[in-house]
Amino acid sequence: MTDQDTPLYAPREPIFPRRVTGWFRTFKWWIMAVTLGIYYLTPWIRWDRGPNLPDQAVLVDLANRRFYFFWIEIWPHEFYFVAGLLIMAGLGLFLFTSALGRVWCGYTCPQTVWTDLFILVERWIEGDRNARIRLHRQEMDGRKIRLRATKYLVWLLIAIATGGAWVFYFTDAPQLAVDLVTFDAHPVAYATIGILTATTFIFGGFMREQVCIYMCPWPRIQGAMMDSDTLTVGYRDWRGEPRGKHRKGARAAATAQAATAYAVPEEDLPEGPDHGRPISTHGGTAEVQPLGDCIDCMACVNVCPMGIDIRDGQQMECITCALCIDACDDVMAKIGKPRGLIDYLALSDEPRERAGNAPRPIWHHVLRPRTILYTAIYALIGIGLVVALFVRQPIDMTVSPVRNPTYVTLSDGSVRNIYDVRLRNMAGEDKPFHLSLVSDEILRIDLEGTAERNVVVPANETLLQRVYVTARAQDPAAEMDRVEFRFWVEDLTSQDRAFVDTVFNGRGTE
Amino acid sequence: MADETKKKPVDEITGVETTGHTWDGIEELNNPLPRWWLWTFYGTVVWGLIYTILFPAWPLVSSATSGLLGYSTRAEVAEEIAAVETANQALVSELATIELASLSQNEPLERFAVSAGASVFANNCSQCHGSGAAGAQAAGYPNLLDDDWLWGGTIDEIAYTVRHGIRNETDPDARWSEMPAFGDILSTEEIGQVVAYVQSLSGGDHDAALAEAGATIFLDQCSACHGEDGTGMTDLGAPNLTDAIWLYGGSEERLTETITYSRFGVMPPWGERLGDAQVNAVAAYVHQLGGGEETVAE
Secondary structure (H helix, E strand, O other): OOOOOOOOOOOOOOOOOOOOOOHHHHHHHHHHHHHHHHHHHHHHOEOOOOOOOOOEOEEEEOOOOEEEEOOEEEOHHHOHHHHHHHHHHHHHHHHHHHHHOOHHHHHHOHHHHHHHHHHHHHHHHHOOHHHHHHHHHOOOOHHHHHHHHHHHHHHHHHHHHHHHHHHHOOOOHHHHHHHHHOOOOOHHHHHHHHHHHHHHHHHHHHHOHHHHHHHOOHHHHHHHHOOOOOEEEEEOHHHHOOOOOOOHHHHHHHHHOOOOOEEOOHHHOOOOOOOOOOOOOHHHOOEEOOOOOOOOOOHHHHHOOOOOOHHHOOOOOOOOOOHHHHHHHHHHHHOOOOOOOEEEEEHHHHHHHHOOOOOOOHHHHHOOHHHHHHHHHHHHHHHHHHHHHHHOOOEEEEEEEEOOOOOEEOOOOOEEEEEEEEEEEOOOOOEEEEEEEEEOOOOEEEEOOEOOOEEEEOOOEEEEEEEEEEEOOOOHHHHOOEEEEEEEEEEOOOOOEEEEEEEEEOOOOO | OOOOOOOOOEOOOOOOEEEEEEEOOEEEEOOOOOHHHHHHHHHHHHHHHHHHHHOOOOEOOOOEOOOOOOOOHHHHHHHHHHHHHHHHHHHHHHHHHOOHHHHHHOHHHHHHHHHHHHHHHHHHOHHHHOOOOOOEHHHOEOOOOOOOOOOOOEHHHHHHHHHHOEOOOOOOOOEOOOOOOHHHOOOHHHHHHHHHHHHHHOOOOOOHHHHHHHHHHHHHHOHHHHOOOOOOEHHHOEOOOOOOOOOOOOOHHHHHHHHHHOOOOOEOOOHHHHHHHHHHHHHHHHHOOOOOEOOOOO
8 A cells, every 4th residue: 555664553572471480470379369269259159138139149230220249238329339449449559559550450450360361371281482482483283273272262261251250240140050051041141251251362362461551541540650669670770780691700700890890801701692782892802891680581571471671671561560570580599699680679769779778678668648648548438438338227218299289288278298208128028117207387297098107118129108298277387388397217127217308388478 | 636647745754655735835644544444444334334234224215224134113112012011911901800999908009000090190181180180270170189079089989080081972971060150040249149158168258248148049059069068069070169179269250250150171081092901090090199088888
């Protein structure tokens, strides 16, 4: 189409992360086990709520507009709990990002966890990095087809399990499992599973780091949340540079005489590395700076699931998964150097470390006004929600005055107002309620359809009761414009009471 | 544009071909669209074409293409309504045949009847009786929220009134009564006396001397229907004149008008149009609006 030299879009460079062991890797395996365990198993936990209510511990019942979470039951009018939890989730991300950088991305983000799982499967089937690179480069043959097919199949099974687990949160899991297998489930369930299977398969198997780099807004947002005290994964270039492959003698000499420039014989010069800067040999003289701790082994690059070189400094692509720390520590141990050439560090420590001082302790970075403020707000909202949960009215009454017409004249001349009173019974059993009113004026309360002032609200339902408030012709309220009064409702089983203030309209001054 | 073979000019700074369009010396670079964008665009065009073949789309002179899949939102709505009707079938047939007096013992059916009745009322009754069922005194449409009933306020009596209507020629079983226009029978003076007496019955402001004279006339002319004490008679739809409720208004002016020219409030019969289930539903709805009378056991 056009004869431009450079294409507008670069194709993806395939990434083949190498296996790594170490503290962070172990920690991440545990997090993966816990998060995936929670995701897959939660819908299967049972919780007895009595005969009329579902016995699934965590259930989003969209059809009946209920959210069940163990002993908590949220009705639509209490959606502010969900809003509060979302605000807490947001603040939690602020807190963790300002203190520890992109820990969410590196450890618990579903994209990271599932990609990690998919890479694990890939390694089991196709082998580690080098085997996978060879397989990638080789021509298609029987073995390659077999390996690829096996890998895709396992991925697909994981993807289906992922999509499948999601729908179990929305209806009774054991029943749905049976329905799914017998093809009796609702088409929406199959469609949801289909979509989530596709996204899991594609995001975890093929898009991987591209989701983080191109699709996710979080890296950009997080960039604005970090400051120089935020812990990030970084490379101590003042310790590692100049990097280069050490020969035994060169290394010993370099460490022994670190302060002075040191000349080594030509033949002892490190060979030019495949990557990284060549060792300086300026002006024809075989003068060489003492080498840093980095032996340019590329371990940190090879294990990186994002395909970057952490030694280039902080990058938007870095999800701080810390695998390069493990990889580098491993190498440092082998060559007899202290760990931490690549490590969690705060940028504000750089001048101190360059000057040869020890970095400040981590709590020094983590505890600062900003994180304390975030923690305080987070805790306040959390406490607020817990308080709201415990003091929430077990009785919920709403009163809508019927204002069409504003009042009705009865045959004996008395004035009546009509109110639509809605009573919610959030308990698992039928409950009797008693309605009454309190007013400075003389008013009478009656309930439609019954001579009593008691109503029974069925379990887990809202009852609409038409209520009449009447002022006799001879009482002042009948001729007044507005009379404020208070509806009281009492749960006759528990003696809990609740009230709603409203207004009675008399004939007024018309 | 004159010479098609000539190569488009190239922008010196960026080295990108330009479209040849220049505005005030500003040239437009001819950067191609990303390929994924272009293919997405082509994809949507193809999708759009297929869509218009499968679904109703292209307008014709008096209709539109119906699409190969035969989809129609109207048919879908009809289907949904049919599904709801099937689901309610049992309740509806039970409602059509139930002894209305026993409805209050059947709570689920009563709830169904009241909410169905509310829709029936809004569609068919609210034009005269108002959306809040408060009626309109100026036109003599009764308020259905109060406890005063011209033709009786038990659920069965309400259902009868709805089914057959009032003073209409269509239904031979319609509620019927007729008040004479007393302008032809009584003198203006006598009418004034009756008005005063009627006002005195409900304790309104009135001229005592006139009312005394009116009492005799009332006994002769009015008591046959409205009763000697003026409390009316629901069998004849004769209103109770002693209470605080006036169908057409209780002022001297309105009463004079009523007595002189009479009133002839009409309500159409709804039985055929609505069917038994809907009549029963709207009766149940009106009965629970505030003034419904209990059925007295025989």
